[in-house]
Amino acid sequence: MAWRDSTKEIITANxxxxxxxxxxxxGHPMYVxxxxxxxxxxxxxxxxxxxxxxxxxxxxxxxxxxFPQVWYDEEEVKAKMGILPKKPQSxxxxxxxxxxxxxxx
Numbered sequence: 001m002a003w004r005d006s007t008k009e010i011i012t013a014n015x016x017x018x019x020x021x022x023x024x025x026x027g028h029p030m031y032v033x034x035x036x037x038x039x040x041x042x043x044x045x046x047x048x049x050x051x052x053x054x055x056x057x058x059x060x061x062x063x064x065x066x067f068p069q070v071w072y073d074e075e076e077v078k079a080k081m082g083i084l085p086k087k088p089q090s091x092x093x094x095x096x097x098x099x100x101x102x103x104x105x
Contacts, residue, residue: 002046002053006069013041017057019065035063 002011009030010022017036020029035041036057045054053065 002044004046004067005048006051011044011046011053013044013055015040017041017059019044019053019055033065035065036061 001013003009004011004021008024010024012020012022013035014020017034017039019033019035019041021031021033022028023030035055036059039057039059039061041055041057043056046052047054051067051069053067055063055065
């Protein structure tokens with residue numbers, strides 16, 4: 001588990017390989033990140049200064065995820081600007097930025 005101080009969010013790792021971002025304000029899940037599909041996550045580390053999450057799992061991969069400073073729904077923003085009609089809210093998921101190289105024994 002990790003605390004994201006800038007947005008007051010709790011980040012949890014799950015045995016199903018997903019990371020869940022929770023609102024500390026109301027206790028509801030906000031986003032789910034499919035970090036390591038079908039592989040239990042063994043550790044997470046939040047880097048507040050870089051707004052990055054590092055995940056490690058039993059799939060023997062280490063992944064680094066960049067998070068936005070503020071979560072937003074792109075379609076909702078465009079709808080407010082009159083660019084698109086408003087559609088049902090979609091999930092915003094951080095984009096994977098790096099994966100550690102595989103090490104040979």
